[in-house]
Amino acid sequence: MVTRHVYLxxxxxxxxxxxxxxxxxYLTNL
Known part of the structure; x- marks a missing residue:
């Protein structure tokens, strides 16, 4: 359970x- 949470x-x-x-x-290319 804990490992799954960490993965998420x-x-x-x-x-x-x-x-x-x-x-x-994107902002620098404007």
Whole structure:
């Protein structure tokens, strides 16, 4: 159960990081 929770948190942070990187790239290209 705990490992699953940690995996979920890692997945969420990874997605957030990639989305944030994409957003900043988009903003700098404006």
């Amino acid at each position: 948190v890692n997945e969420l942070s990874n997605r957030w990081n990639s989305a944030f990187r994409y957003l900043s790239l």
